[in-house]
Amino acid sequence: MKRFLIGVLALTVLVAGFFGWARFLADPPFGPIPSGRLRGELSPPPADWSIAEGIQHLPVEHRGDGLPWSTRSWFILYEGRVHLIRASLFGSGLHERLREDPRVRVRVAGRLYDQVAKQVDVAGVYSAALPALARRQFAIAIEGEVRPLAGNPPVETWIWRLDDPPVAR
C-alpha cells in the first residue's frame, strides 16, 4: 500500500509539474496551453511591422487577469499595423482579457514590443485582409472580391489593431 501511495503521489507531482511548467515557464507556449511571461529583449516599437512577415503565429502576452498569460495568435498586417485575429471557435478568453486590460506584449524575432490592442470593426478589415489570412492559416488562395454574407456568421471573429502605447511623460 505504501508503494501504491508513493506511486500515486509521484504521478500527481509529475502531472502537476508538467502543467505548472507549461502554464508559467514554457516559452514559446506549449501547444494549446497558455504560458506565462514571454522572454526576449524589450525594444521600442518598430516603425515598420513588415518584420513580422513570414510568421504563422505571433506570441502575445497579456495580463487581463493579473498574471502574465501568453498565447500564439493569428494575425495579419493591415495598413502597416499588426492586427490580432481570434475566432470564437477557439474560445473567448483572449477577448475577455483584452477587454479587461488592452496592454499586450508581442515578440518578433526575439524582440519584445509593448503595444495596446484596440478592437476594430471586423467587416472593415476582414474583407481586405481575408485573402492573406486564408492563404496562411487555411491554405486557400482567394482571387477577386470578398463579400460578407448577410446575417451572423457561425464563427464569430474578433480583430484588434495593435497601436504603439502612449509615450510616458
Add this chain to the structure above:
Amino acid sequence: MVFVHRLALAILVSVALPACGPWGPLGVIPGGPLAGSAAEVPAAEACGDEVLLAALETRGRWFRHSITLFCFAHDGVLYVPSRNGGTKRWTRNALADPHVRLEIEGKLHVGSLVRVTEMPRGAAHTFLRKVSGVEVEDAQFLLDPPAEGEDRTDLWVFRFEEEAG
C-alpha cells in the same frame, strides 16, 4: 489513514481515468475512445452549416486517440482538414489505419479516412462561407506542401467515407 487512502484514490481517479477513457477529447486536449449512440443520418448531413466541430477517434498502435476538429461538407461529402497535418498524431494514425469513428452532435459515425490531394472546385467556397461568413469570387485549396520559407500552413484534408448502416 482512511482519509489518506481516499485522497489517494481520488487523485488516482482524477489523473488516470481521463487518460484512459471512454472519454472523448476535452476541447483542445486529446482524449481516448469516443462514447455515443449510433448516428441516424449520414455524417455529411449531420455536419451542417451550424455544426462546426466534431470529435474524431483514430487507432494508434496502443491506444485510441481522439481530438476535436473542424468539419465541413461539400456536395454530400464530409471533409476533415488538418493544419500542418504532417505534425499531427491523428493524421499519422489515419494513414496507418484509416478506420475511424466520428462523433457529431453526440452521434457516432463509423467509417474510414482517405487523404485527398485535390479538392473539388467549390469546396473552398463552402469552407469560407461556413467559417468566415463570406462569399468570394474565386477560391481554391492549396494542398501541395508550402515552399521553404512560405508562411502557409501545410494543409492536409481527409475525406470521410462512412460505412453503410
